[in-house]
Amino acid sequence: RGVKACRGYPAAFAYLVGNEIPSDIVRWHGSKKVRAFLKELMAVAKDSDPDALVSYANYPSTEYLETDFTDFLSFNVYLHREEDFRRYLARLHNLAVDKPLVLSEFGADSIREGTQAQAKILSQKLSSSFEMGAAGTIVFSWTDEWFTGGFAVEDWAFGLVDRDRVLKPAFHTVQKYFTASVPPELPEYPKVSVIVCAYNADRTMDSCLASLKDLSYPNYEVIVVNDGSTDQTLEIAQRYDYIHLISQENKGLSVARNVGLAAATGEIIAYTDSDCVAEPDWLNYMVGKFLSSDLKAVGGPNFPPPEDSLIPSCVAVSPGGPTHVLLNDEVAEHIPGCNMAFRREVLEEIGGFDPLFRAAGDDVDVCWRLQDKGYTIGFSPAAVVWHFRRNTIKDYLKQQRGYGKAEALVYFKHPDRFNLLAQSRWLGRIYGDLSSAILLGKPIIYSGVFGRGLFQTLYEPPASMLSYLPFTLEWNLVGVIFLVCVLLAGGNVLLALTPFLLSWSLCAIGALRAKIDPRFRGPKARLLVALLIYLGPLVRSWERYCWRIRELTKVEPVGFEEVIQKRRICWQEGAFSLSYWTEAA
Template identity: 50%
Template sequence: MKTAVQADALATHDQVLTSAERVAADGKFLRAGDERFLIKGVTYGTFAPDAQGYQFPSPSRVSEDFRLMASLGINTVRTYTPPRPDLLDEAARHGLRVMIGLPWSQHVAFLDDRTLKRAIRRETTAKVRELGTHPAVLMFALGNEIPPGVVRWHGRVRVERFLRRLYEEAKAASPATLFTYVNFPPTEFLDLSFFDVCAFNVYLHREAQLRAYIARLQHVASHKPLLLAEAGADSIREGETGQARLTAMHVRAAFEEGACGAIAFAWTDEWWRGGHPVDDWKFGLVDGDRRPKSAATAVAAAFANAPFSREQQKTWPMVSAVICAYNAADTLDDCLTSLERLTYPDYEIILVNDGSRDRTSEIAHGHPRVRVIDIPNRGLSAARNVGLAAARGEIVAYTDADTRVDRDWLTFLVQPFLVSNVVGSGGPNVVPPDDSPIAQCIARAPGGPT
């Protein structure tokens, strides 16, 4: 049974992308300009090649696909082969960004053939140089799921070294572009921390197990953004209702567990692999004739609510953010400004001035939303206890006066309290890219504040 989509929801989105809106990494997330960019994507292809070997539909079909994608709130298209510039132009015209997969001979013992290795690096870098500056390019995927047998044959270290060199050469060709390698559970042990984004394909149909695995992948990703690069379900085996339920669950779980985005596999049931059309799997949000299935509206709703719905936010407890400061005039204004911009719906800010001799108190009093408590200098522990006693929130969150918090800091800090019996939670310290070289070095040193 096909699902009808309201006519107004199918209106064309004429949001043309410009080079000024290039997406960059921003701690554990991505941003476009000054705005957070959550990847709300679908995979596109692979399709049967035309007479020239090009594996995408006709321009008119692409245009209609992109129009329908945009109407569903999709902002990213993941391809498995490089598109021509006209497809990128069409994506930009509909406000879509493209995650471009660059395929190479990864299913053979590629490291045993020096000529093949050089060809992979040369052809990959050339394609990055050709397409990397287009405003519709979100990132390049420099590989996807090298088979475990190939990794074991070559050894983990050799594969990691090759991928690092591939990344470095591609990055040199297009420094402002993001790069990733799309991994999957059988080879999660690969250390690919040099990539800009940590991306994984994950298909788990039990929500508790999926959430637990995404939490594990956050540790693998460390301070880099984590992307769920493929997830979905087959409507032949699960039925259209089951497909909708499972795919929407994958998307919601990814965002609620702090991923920078989720990509549903796939846009359409039209799929071609290994020289033949695939007829016994139907993962598409739309069928081969582009009629929306139940999964299309379910995923659109999950994207619209990402990362959390307003109904969920109404149930969250009040939080008291407590900052203890001593002679913090150099950094305090940035800290308090970032706290005032939090997306969390119900919180207060308490600044405990621990007998500072500089302008700490004056700066704090200049922020009307901040409740300032001035005390004689008695040290950090005493100041934190003062803040705790003054807090009105059900949860107390401490941070330091030399910190700029992420806009979603409290949103994700609070989640473990809502779904488990923990008594404390925390996260990584990510050094802002505009921080001083000394701060950058300290953060990367053994024993640094991570």
């Protein structure tokens, strides 16, 4: 009834179907039941007002309560120390993934903190929220006059005005931030060179360059390196007179990136791909991260945009796409090549990109070389680009083959960063990839008695090699051998298929968890995603082995100098002796 009464009201921004369900209630009933209840409430609200935005106001004590069915992520956060607040805000951005983050409640008590301290705390919270890309904030509260259960609350005063509606200093602070531009102005605007390397990208090139033309950052240039395209890529790029266009014969991605670097005039070098569309404030948040730290490299997330047909929608949610790997909520182990930026001098210090990598692997190599030099890579979750995935199954499998080749080439440069199966051994958590959702269990809640701590610390164990085994080529090869042996021995066929049944079961689980576009969600889409989950790693592994064998044939065996010293043999003692260089002196 409440939603129907407010339907169409111009001042109604969104509906919250609940607020801070106590953690002991959630633990008692179980997060699944509470989640289902909230999802049902959201459906009721949507039925009453289909065009409305709906969410649930969560809070840190029940951070583990997943509400990915809402239109935006909403959290109430009371943290007065700016450093703590910014760290938790970074975490919330990663929980929100590609949805807007709204801080639905925060404030400070002027009785305990004082009116000036209240204003200072709110200033820190609001500046941090907007600098880090929050979609919105709600300050608690307007007035000190507050009632609970029909009784006046008199032992705290969170209002921007007191009970007599007299303005506090916090009022003017909030007014300043709520009337200022978003994102906030930066203290300086160093020149940024945005480099786009393109090869046969006519499907997405126009959208990419149109988005870069409309960036809100005031001091940047765009350099497009056409790497020998044979389609309409060059013609499309020539329509945009604001870019610096370089056209060359096909030399591979890394060479193209280095050509762009050589032509750049900016202090910061930012890379995105020709199949990406940048958010208007992309560079503002990227540069803001550089200016607020001493980082030499910063990356951001890339999300697949909505597609218009079933196959591209299924490919978009299948594993194997470009992802970021985070050591914590603000430090990255890997940033994808479609959304990465560097201080120019650091990129030149390591010699730019290795020409060995013609199509993929260049970003992994650069990230690891930077870390080997002692540099830290930052992550800005608000610096978003939308990345079109492959639009056919053939192109998807071709991409996985390319990644397999790249992994083999990277292996020979960084063998210590690979496991026994020649797969990348990441120390951090992989974000934005369906495989992590399949392989990792639910996080363990262990903060507070019965998990009722104010701020939950969720322990998410890193995926081990064993968890990846059912998806590997090696597992399936052993499965084939086991199947043949059992059949030859006249054994049980079902037993013989056990390795494959395990793999297929995990693929089915992954397909059920995949967030397929609701327009195409159905059995056909689920089956296709399950098939891609199964085929992708196999194709990737096969190509990885082929290229490892090919590269190993080029390795010259280590030679040893012949021993020119003759052994002195004493037959009576049954011994021989040799003189070393230390003895010769």
